[in-house]
Amino acid sequence: MVKLRKGLSAGHGFNAWLQQRVTAVVMLLSIILFVGLFALAGKVINSDITSWQQYFSYTIVRVVAQITVLAVILHAWIGVRDIVMDYVKCMYGRVILYTLIILWLLGSTIYSFYVLW
Amino acid sequence: MTKKVKFSIYRYNPEKDAKPYFQDYEVEVGDHDKKLLNALVKIKDDNDESLSFRRSCREGVCGSDAMNINGRNGLACLTDIADLKQPITLAPIPGLPVIRDLIVDMTQFFHQYHSIKPYVIDDRPMPEHERLQSPEERKELDGVIECILCACCSTACPSFWWNPDKFLGPAALLHAYRFLADSRDQATNERLDNLNDPYRLFRCHTIMNCVDVCPKHLNPTRAISRIKETMLARNV
Numbered sequence: 549m550v551k552l553r554k555g556l557s558a559g560h561g562f563n564a565w566l567q568q569r570v571t572a573v574v575m576l577l578s579i580i581l582f583v584g585l586f587a588l589a590g591k592v593i594n595s596d597i598t599s600w601q602q603y604f605s606y607t608i609v610r611v612v613a614q615i616t617v618l619a620v621i622l623h624a625w626i627g628v629r630d631i632v633m634d635y636v637k638c639m640y641g642r643v644i645l646y647t648l649i650i651l652w653l654l655g656s657t658i659y660s661f662y663v664l665w
Numbered sequence: 666m667t668k669k670v671k672f673s674i675y676r677y678n679p680e681k682d683a684k685p686y687f688q689d690y691e692v693e694v695g696d697h698d699k700k701l702l703n704a705l706v707k708i709k710d711d712n713d714e715s716l717s718f719r720r721s722c723r724e725g726v727c728g729s730d731a732m733n734i735n736g737r738n739g740l741a742c743l744t745d746i747a748d749l750k751q752p753i754t755l756a757p758i759p760g761l762p763v764i765r766d767l768i769v770d771m772t773q774f775f776h777q778y779h780s781i782k783p784y785v786i787d788d789r790p791m792p793e794h795e796r797l798q799s800p801e802e803r804k805e806l807d808g809v810i811e812c813i814l815c816a817c818c819s820t821a822c823p824s825f826w827w828n829p830d831k832f833l834g835p836a837a838l839l840h841a842y843r844f845l846a847d848s849r850d851q852a853t854n855e856r857l858d859n860l861n862d863p864y865r866l867f868r869c870h871t872i873m874n875c876v877d878v879c880p881k882h883l884n885p886t887r888a889i890s891r892i893k894e895t896m897l898a899r900n901v
């Protein structure tokens with residue numbers, strides 16, 4: 549294999565860092581929003597299924613929930629990839645792990661659409 | 666009056682020893698031997714001339730006697746014996762290949778340092794007089810130019826342990842910031858491009874071991890955040 553010359557930059561890294569921060573803010577905002585929503589509705593979070601269904605019959609609630617799920621997925625991807633980059637030295641090991649993680653996160657994304665809509 | 670000080674010191678001579686081991690020493694130090702380095706020099710003089718370690722300035726300027734002291738990186742010449750629990754356990758700074766005893770191979774560390782181009786880059790024609798800097802511009806460099814490249818920080822950084830060949834480590838990043846912050850330097854874009862990499866800069870997870878151990882009380886983590894802020898400013 550070609551030996552990578554040291555001291556060269558891959559030209560990215562900043563984007564992942566920024567996305568991680570932006571998604572964290574989105575997650576924080578939606579936690580506040582949802583807690584507020586439940587509090588406003590005068591219900592506790594573990595209330596019965598019909599009131600849950602009622603909340604989620606509003607499109608705006610679904611949209612916010614979907615955005616949150618997407619933020620969680622992207623955030624998780626960057627975080628888990630960071631861990632793999634730190635600890636897994638073997639290139640093929642990484643590729644396999646990335647593939648498994650991507651498949652899992654992609655599955656979760658599709659499933660979240662299925663659940664919410 | 667003399668005092669006895671107990672030590673347990675990492676020993677390894679690759680030419681003789683199959684494995685590293687710890688050796689116990691007890692040394693008599695006088696009233697003027699306040700610093701750990703004094704005691705080490707005593708051990709070398711009185712007990713065991715084969716004990717190897719680096720030192721030069723003996724006053725926290727050259728950065729050559731960094732070692733792991735009771736589990737924490739520091740400079741032997743700046744560490745008071747009186748502050749240390751005995752037996753004082755000494756080991757080489759972690760994460761770099763050991764050459765012998767407390768001496769490590771710093772090639773990797775300096776390679777990362779050189780890769781950030783640690784000099785002012787300015788290709789404009791030379792002015793008739795020197796390139797001036799206002800007192801305010803000079804002030805920007807306070808807290809970064811004091812670094813003596815002792816490697817206490819980088820070798821205390823888990824990210825540097827895992828990826829010493831790809832992650833620059835706090836010391837080199839501190840210097841990267843030092844040249845970004847220099848009003849005379851004209852290579853901001855190139856410098857930022859060179860740092861925009863998943864490893865070189867962004868392996869830092871803000872663990873802050875570097876800040877904790879720096880014997881010059883510098884703050885590499887802050888410098889790293891400043892670099893990220895500068896990138897943000899360029900990108901948005």
Ligand code: SF4
Pocket residue numbers: 811812813814815816817818819835836839878879880881882883885
């Ligand atoms: S930042 Fe501090 S610990 Fe790190 S190399 Fe410089 S002086 Fe040593």
Ligand code: SF4
Pocket residue numbers: 821822823824825834835868869870871872873874875876885886889
């Ligand atoms: S703050 Fe960054 S550079 Fe400093 S010890 Fe932690 S990971 Fe390393």
Ligand code: FES
Pocket residue numbers: 719720721722723724725726727728729730731740741742743
């Ligand atoms: S001997 Fe120079 S820094 Fe300690």
